[in-house]
Amino acid sequence: MASEVSIVNTALQLIKHSKQITSLTSGTKEANAAELIYDEMRDLCLDMHHWNFATRRVKLAQLAEDEAPAFQWDHAYQLPADFIRVISIHEHDHGEDQIPYRIEGFRIVTDADDIYLRYVARVEDPNQMPPTFRRALAKIIAAQLATALSSSVTLSKELFSQFHDQDLPFAKSTDAIQNMADQLPESDFIMARFGGRASYEPGDPPAS
DSSP states (O other), X not given: OOOHHHHHHHHHHHTTOSOOOSOTTSOOHHHHHHHHHHXXXXXXXXXXXXXXXXXXXXXXXXXXXXXXXXXSOSEEEEOOTTEEEEEEEESSTTXXXXXXXXXXXXXEEESOSSEEEEEEEOOOOGGGSOHHHHHHHHHHHHHHHHHHHHOOHHHHHHHXXXXXXXXXXXXXXXXHTTSOOOOOOOOHXXXXXXXXXXXXXXXXXXXX
8 A cells, every 4th residue: 555654765765765764753864854845745746737636626615704805806715624726616516617716815705606616635645646646756755855865966956857857747647548538520531531420430431
């Protein structure tokens, strides 16, 4: 099973550090260095993409009238405790509308009477993270630990470059595979070749 410890130990292997950890709170030099940055690096990675595994949908409760903005906007809504970033905000549950809003003080302010929020949530359980995301997270942690434990700025830059150019894009692309593909329109060639039909099965005769 994946764990915070296994992610950190992967990061330690990436910087060729000889020691591993058994817990983020074990008090060793390696554990202390990792504990300082783990949550921040995890949330940073979550903030870099609209991850499917971290996407949540919720209808927000409107805050009391005395908590509404003093001017410009009519209503305020408290963001979820696990909120990382907005994907989309709607006034209706069909999710096809877009509304003006601002995020201020961990609240959404808007004129909308209802709020349906789709957002990236803080995912703390590594078992809910895809392997490609865990690998990217380990790489950026390694980039941080390279400086803290190996005093190697060069290695840190190299690892961050790998994270930015390889690991993160790969994690994003594998995550995107989970989305339903949009149906592409028929090309003019296909429409002309097969008589304007919406589809063509093998063995069908071409249009004359």
